[in-house]
Amino acid sequence: MRHTHLISATQLSRDDITAVLDRAAEIDADPESVADAQAGSVLALCFFEPSTRTKMSFDTAMKRLGGDTVDMGPVESSSVKKGETLADTVRVIEGYADGIVLRHPSEGSAKLASEFVDVPVVNGGDGAGHHPSQTLLDLYTIRKNARLDGLTIGIMGDLKYGRTVHSLSTALTNFDARQHFISPESLRLPQSVRYELDEAGADVEEHTDVDAVLPDLDVLYVTRIQRERFPDENEYRKIAGEYEIDADTLEAAADDLTVMHPLPRVDEIAPDVDDTSHETYFEQAHNGVPVRMALLDSLLNA
Amino acid sequence: MSDNDHELRVSKIRNGTVIDHVTAGQALNVLSILDIDGSEGTGVSIGMNVPSDRLGGKDIVKIEDRELSPSEVDVLSLIAPKATINIIREFEVAEKTRVERPDRVVGVIGCPNHNCITNADEPVETSFEVVGDGIRCDYCGTIVEDAFTQHLVTD
Ligand SMILES: [Zn+2]
Numbered sequence: 040m041r042h043t044h045l046i047s048a049t050q051l052s053r054d055d056i057t058a059v060l061d062r063a064a065e066i067d068a069d070p071e072s073v074a075d076a077q078a079g080s081v082l083a084l085c086f087f088e089p090s091t092r093t094k095m096s097f098d099t100a101m102k103r104l105g106g107d108t109v110d111m112g113p114v115e116s117s118s119v120k121k122g123e124t125l126a127d128t129v130r131v132i133e134g135y136a137d138g139i140v141l142r143h144p145s146e147g148s149a150k151l152a153s154e155f156v157d158v159p160v161v162n163g164g165d166g167a168g169h170h171p172s173q174t175l176l177d178l179y180t181i182r183k184n185a186r187l188d189g190l191t192i193g194i195m196g197d198l199k200y201g202r203t204v205h206s207l208s209t210a211l212t213n214f215d216a217r218q219h220f221i222s223p224e225s226l227r228l229p230q231s232v233r234y235e236l237d238e239a240g241a242d243v244e245e246h247t248d249v250d251a252v253l254p255d256l257d258v259l260y261v262t263r264i265q266r267e268r269f270p271d272e273n274e275y276r277k278i279a280g281e282y283e284i285d286a287d288t289l290e291a292a293a294d295d296l297t298v299m300h301p302l303p304r305v306d307e308i309a310p311d312v313d314d315t316s317h318e319t320y321f322e323q324a325h326n327g328v329p330v331r332m333a334l335l336d337s338l339l340n341a
Numbered sequence: 342m343s344d345n346d347h348e349l350r351v352s353k354i355r356n357g358t359v360i361d362h363v364t365a366g367q368a369l370n371v372l373s374i375l376d377i378d379g380s381e382g383t384g385v386s387i388g389m390n391v392p393s394d395r396l397g398g399k400d401i402v403k404i405e406d407r408e409l410s411p412s413e414v415d416v417l418s419l420i421a422p423k424a425t426i427n428i429i430r431e432f433e434v435a436e437k438t439r440v441e442r443p444d445r446v447v448g449v450i451g452c453p454n455h456n457c458i459t460n461a462d463e464p465v466e467t468s469f470e471v472v473g474d475g476i477r478c479d480y481c482g483t484i485v486e487d488a489f490t491q492h493l494v495t496d
Binding site for chain 1: 350454456457458459461462463464465472477479480481482484485
């Protein structure tokens with residue numbers, strides 16, 4: 040990849056994506072071949088909000104490349120709590136590490152951090168903004184289980200605040216993909232993401248109900264509707280209930296439908312889906328390691 | 342209309358800026374963008390819905406003893422894309438420019454997304470790309486289509 044930082048899916052070209060996915064497939068097939076690729080390198084994990092999975096996934100990826108990680112620890116015990124700016128924090132950490140993975144609650148934080156340091160910054164999720172490394176592992180999973188060109192995908196749930204959705208839908212504009220967005224009115228894609236899709240001339244449709252499009256889908260990507268988005272518990276239950284799928288719902292789907300979810304799930308995918316041939320979310324999570332290995336190796340060697 | 346009426350509306354200023362051909366109805370927003378509320382002690386006159394060959398109706402804003410900065414002119418272009426800026430020195434028009442829509446607006450407008458990192462206490466200026474009818478935050482991607490004046494950076 041020609042970029043020094045990975046901030047947003049908007050910066051990923053088709054060639055960038057293909058290069059990372061191809062490299063990830065090589066690594067997946069022969070992990071030993073890169074066991075020392077980053078020996079002597081240190082990656083800083085700066086997580087300003089908790090995210091066990093993303094953090095462990097990057098940690099594992101770096102260690103499987105023979106490198107090491109340093110961890111900022113919980114925000115509560117750091118200088119951030121004392122009012123240090125993010126710009127200062129990353130400038131200090133730049134002195135310790137060869138690259139930085141940043142998870143932060145504010146949109147635009149990774150871009151800001153990248154403007155203050157010379158080491159590569161990977162956006163590990165910025166508020167409701169972007170989560171591009173998740174997107175790469177999503178694309179890897181889609182390519183492996185379906186295809187990227189000629190794809191019909193349904194993306195369902197909280198599309199407004201779901202940063203994985205924002206990054207994925209943007210990245211898919213590099214491919215010949217038809218995207219169906221399925222959500223309650225109040226959680227539709229934000230205008231800023233819609234703008235990207237329209238600019239790219241993406242084939243996009245919005246729905247409030249999954250049933251109409253389910254039989255056409257190659258992939259159904261489900262996200263969680265968060266309780267805290269609703270002031271009223273009953274309102275939440277009513278809406279969330281309409282966006283849950285189970286084995287019965289999937290009777291109407293194609294046999295080779297791939298069901299994905301960035302995890303953790305709560306109620307939106309019933310446990311009985313785990314036993315169907317559609318379940319792909321655990322594999323999706325596991326794919327995070329080879330994909331992040333490919334990504335880190337490329338960025339740290341750039 | 343008598344000459345006297347005309348004089349009242351567009352009386353000449355000695356030094357300052359005349360912003361002409363402002364989109365009708367935007368004069369007060371122009372003042373807001375320039376952070377002018379009258380407390381500066383200098384003369385400000387505005388004409389609203391003045392007949393205009395070019396625009397049908399237009400607003401005019403005259404500000405004494407102040408010359409606009411390029412970034413102020415950039416933001417004006419967003420709400421008054423046809424405006425002309427006349428810098429007046431000793432009653433004469435010393436410079437006359439049309440506003441041009443910039444590619445970017447930096448440091449003038451705050452991002453309306455409260456969770457945007459530019460609203461935290463970080464050492465960066467806001468930065469927006471001008472797109473279509475609006476502007477788009479370079480940091481969080483939020484699009485502002487109108488009501489720019491609600492989001493002006495004030496000290
Ligand atoms: Zn913003």
